[in-house]
Amino acid sequence: GDVHPPEAAFFTARGHSIRDIDPNRFDADRLRARRNAYAALLLSGGHSTPPTPTAEAREEAARKNALATIEILKQQLEPLLHALARDSGANLSAQLRPRSEDYAKAFTANIADAARTAYESLWDEAPRVEHTASNSKLICHIAPAGMLVDDNELSRFFPGGYRSIAPLLVANRVWVAWKYIAPGQTAGMAYDGLVWLDDHWAWLPKPYRVLGKLIQ
Numbered sequence: 001g002d003v004h005p006p007e008a009a010f011f012t013a014r015g016h017s018i019r020d021i022d023p024n025r026f027d028a029d030r031l032r033a034r035r036n037a038y039a040a041l042l043l044s045g046g047h048s049t050p051p052t053p054t055a056e057a058r059e060e061a062a063r064k065n066a067l068a069t070i071e072i073l074k075q076q077l078e079p080l081l082h083a084l085a086r087d088s089g090a091n092l093s094a095q096l097r098p099r100s101e102d103y104a105k106a107f108t109a110n111i112a113d114a115a116r117t118a119y120e121s122l123w124d125e126a127p128r129v130e131h132t133a134s135n136s137k138l139i140c141h142i143a144p145a146g147m148l149v150d151d152n153e154l155s156r157f158f159p160g161g162y163r164s165i166a167p168l169l170v171a172n173r174v175w176v177a178w179k180y181i182a183p184g185q186t187a188g189m190a191y192d193g194l195v196w197l198d199d200h201w202a203w204l205p206k207p208y209r210v211l212g213k214l215i216q
Helices: 013-021 028-044 055-085 091-095 102-106 109-122 161-168 207-215
Strands: 137-144 174-181 189-196 201-203
Touching (some): 055 137, 109 207
Antiparallel strands (some): 137 174, 174 189
16 A cells, blocks of 8 residues: 655645655555544444443544544645645646546435536536635635534534535545635635545535535
8 A cells, every 4th residue: 555645746845844754644545544534433423432431431532533633634635725726727626626436436326427417517617716815824624424414513614505415425425615714804715525535635516506406
């Protein structure tokens, strides 16, 4: 599993410094194992943690482990999200276009083919992030699809439409919602739909709109 991302995957000095400290942390197998571990913790209610005196203690341990891993993923995502906001030619956005096989990984079997058709039409013109000031504040939220079904500390930062279509998403896939807030502002441009699919990110913007049209 000694598979590392290309040099172009690191966009900032901070990204390079993190990579240089421990290049092996970006090994595909290690990243996949980390993602699987915290998704399982979130979705299992803590049953994969060592036995503890009470069910409440197990759940709290799982919660803390999951949130800690989410913070690590946020740090790894920051260079990509900042780079998207500087992507004047939409070249980086185009690299996030879902592969044909990605739809069966992100969506349940009954909707995957229809989702592929809808998103391939959407991607005829690559979605893009509007340019933001270089010192804009980035706010990023991450949750596995299984946590988007109801209101909780991870799901409440996602657009409300995710609640209705969460059962159509593969439960252990990690989704991202993010926004950029310009200096002096309290609101900003919001985006969503990045999803981690084994060894790469794919961008499936606003699945609640796309899937909502398919199930009407």
